[in-house]
Every structure is written in C-alpha cells, then in structure tokens.
Amino acid sequence: MLIRIPPPHPIRSSEITPERVHDDRRRLVAQLGLSAVALVTGCGRSDDAQAERPQASTEIAATDSASTVAPAAGSEGRAALNVAKRSELAGGETLTPFMDVSTYNNYYEFGTSKDQPARNAHTLKTRPWMVTVDGECESPGQLGIEDLVNASTLEERVYRFRCVEAWSMVVPWVGIALSDVLARFKPTSKAKYVAFETFYDRQQMPLGRWAGFELPYVEGLRIDEAMHPLTLLTVGMYGRVLPNQNGAPLRLVVPWKYGYKSIKSIVRVRFVEKEPPTTWNILQPEEYGFYSNVNPAVSHPRWSQSGERRLGELFKRKTLLYNGYTEVASLYTGMDPVKFH
C-alpha cells in the first residue's frame, strides 16, 4: 500500500534554523522540560491505536517540531541536491531531527558506539567514488557517484527506519530507485540475488579493526527485493548529500528490513546466483537472518521486536509488520517468517 501524500514538504529553506539559533540550548532545555512533564503525566507514551494505523494520518506533524528546532538544522554546509519528486511514505509522521539522525549511528568502521561515527567519519574520502557492478549481467561496468548525485531523477522519500536494536527514526532520504540503476547493467536470468560491499580502507577507517567482524561489510538482497520500487539507492538526506557517518556517498535504504540491511558507502554490486554471505549473519546466524524483515512477531534473543523507541520519544510504540510497508508482503508469500528470518 503506497500512500503518497503530496507536499507541503516540511523542510522549506525558510524553516531551517540558523546554526546559531540551534545552538541556543535553552530551546532544547525547554523541550526537555516538556518531556519531563510528559514523563510524569504519561503523555509522552505512544498511543498504541495510533501506532497501528500510522498511514491513516495525513497531517504533517513536522511543523510542530519545526517551531522549536527545524528538522534539517545542522545539515547546512553540505551540497544541496536537486530533488525532482517528493514522496511522503511514513504516514505523515514527524521527521527525526537531522542532528539526531547524524549523531546516532551504527557504522562500526568508525567506532562501535553510537556517537563515534559522527566524530570519526570525516576521514572517509567520498570523491572520487566508483562503484563496480558485475556478476551475472550483460553489461558489467562502473558507476560514478557524480552521475547519480546529478541525476535529474533524484527523488526524496520519507521513510521510517527501524534498527534491530529496537530504535527507529523517520528520515527524508534522497536517491534513485535501485531497480532503475540495476536495469542499466542488464542482469541475466542467473541473477537471483544482488550482493553489496562497503568500502574498506585501514587508513581511512582505523577503528575498523575493532568492529568485531571481518571487513569489508557485505550485504545482499534477493533480486526481487532489490528491484522492488521501495528499495532506494540513496545519495542524500534532508535535501543534501549524505554525511559520511550516514553512509556517504552512496548507500541502500530498504525500509521494510532492519537497518543493517541498508548497507553504507557501497563500492561493489554483484549479481549472483546463490544467496550471498552477509556480515551480521556470518557473525550470529541465529540472530540476524538473510531476510531480516521487520516483524514484531519474530522474537530475537537480544531485543524484543514487538516494540521500538522512536528517537526523540521516551516510551516504546508498537512495531509494524514490514515496518508498515505491507506492500512487500507478496515477496514472501508461503515463506515461514521464523525459518526465513
């Protein structure tokens, strides 16, 4: 079910708070005071009924938070992108502030705590950047980042993003449907899966040695998942190019799967016949399956997946099957969600 809500888009440039104002922390303190009140009165908890039908909501709630801190505040200074089309695909939910999205990251090549990537990822050189596309296809080749960033078909899509650690956010990503890009390389009938690989360089990523798993990071999708219109090859967020810690210059966003499937800083794409190995699955196969579809009913040994905490909220809300993107259900007809977790 794709519900497209036309703009009013929440981030107009007029709404972007200057960094000076943003740094005026009294505003945040005031906000915090409110959350303390919410804490006492219980007002901050998510309404379960609402969580079950977020797509029914059409209001653009971001205007509320824009009155205190604009969602995109802090993204200034990064190159702006020309967005041809905008789709709101998160049920009109409030955008998570850019500052949160860009300072709370899992990118183990730059440190294993959430705040480390934002501090360390500046060592990553994102230009020039070439992606090798090969394997089971008729026209293997290279993909330059500039071609993608300057594409006239760049789209903004507001998606919910759900981490397996039971936190989530709402992000306006900018990119191109992965299917459009993959089609250029003419995958053959043998291309049953697509394997992706993250850039790895010990000099640029010295903390990668402590990641706890072998690098480069690898991920994969079944070809029909990769070709699904929701799968976004992403170059930006909040109208500008991606910050390094969010996977610059090029990452996947697969909104119905746990975040680790949305591989960052991609340098290689390969069409393959067999299910490719994926990093977290290699490390802990019982915990992280190849499919990793968001599913509140499939228990996980570390985190209950029945609920999630939206960044900026205190209480948990209910997790939606496929993170609310139930239009992908037909991809998994007849598959046991526990066996193929």
Added chain:
Amino acid sequence: MAVPRALLGLRLAAWSLALYPAAELAWRLTHAALGPNPVEFLERYTGLWSLRLLLVALAMTPLRRFTGRVEFVQIRRLLGLWAFAWICVHFAVFLTFDLEWSPAKLVEEVAERTYITLGFTGWLLLLPLAITSTRGWQRRLGRRWKSLHRLVWPAVWLGGLHFLWLVKSDHREPLAYLAITALVLLLRAPWPLRGRKADPGKRLPA
C-alpha cells in the same frame, strides 16, 4: 568521639563517587545532553556506574589487606549500598520505559532474553544483601551473615556477563570489566603477604 581523619576523608571520597553520577545526570538533563536516545543513555550509564561502584566496594577488602588500613572496610557497606541503589535506578528505568511496569512483559523478557535473565538474577541476589546490611541483621545472622554476603560475587559476575551478553560485537568494554572483577577476586584470595600477618582483619566480615 570524633571520627578519625582518615576515615572521614575516605567517607567523603565514597560519597562523592556514589553521588557523581547523579550530578552528571542532573547536568546532562538540564543541558539537553542525554543524546538522541535518552532512555538508552540512562540505561547504559546507570548500568555502568552500578558495576563500577560494586567493583570499587569489592576492592575495599584487598585494599585493607595491602595497606593494613581498616578504614577501607569501614566504607565498604556505604559503597555497596550505593551500587545497589544505582542498580535499582537502572532497573527502574528499564521497567518504566521499556516495560511500562507490565509484569507479563517482565516475565517474557527475563525468560527469553539471556542478558536480562543474567541482570535480573544479579539484582535478585543483591536484594537480600541490601536488606541484611544493617548492624541488627549482622548480629542476628552471626556467622551466617558472612556466608550470605558472599552472594555479592555471583552477583558481580552476573553483572559483567549481563553487559557482555548485551553487546552485539566488539566486546572490549565488557571484557575489561570482567577482567577487573577477576583481578579483585584474585587479590582477596588467601595467599600469604610477605612481612605481614595474612589476615589482619579476621574479625571483620568479608
């Protein structure tokens, strides 16, 4: 009778250490410095400080042993109780924001998630120790008090394992805490000290 200077100093240090997390949290709360996920921050922060304080409390016995200063043991209960207080805060944050005080959810979490099973068991083991930490209970239980309070050891190991099990990858930090636990345990083992009586504080509970 005036409290001896050395004990006074140590008590001051113990109180400062035990209250430091409260001061830092108060500062962070008023300066919007709890990060994008305040609940996760609170859980991690209070958990870490609980473990640190518990290890500091346990380090008092070896410190008395190496310095011969009995004052170290005199602040042990204070430190242990504060460690327990922080564990209770840690648990309360989890109960409030993750489980919304639902007993059914608690049962599910304790049963299904190993790291929660470990942490919860550790808290359960410490509960009777906190209750019987008074002089009255010490007197009433006599020799059994000492045996009972050895439960602090399984509890601190469970705390470290609770941390280890929670971490997805890169286990350096929890392993460091487990290594410190092993070291503290090793230092209080009954091996003889050169030039000093092996156990100067024999009357005092371990």
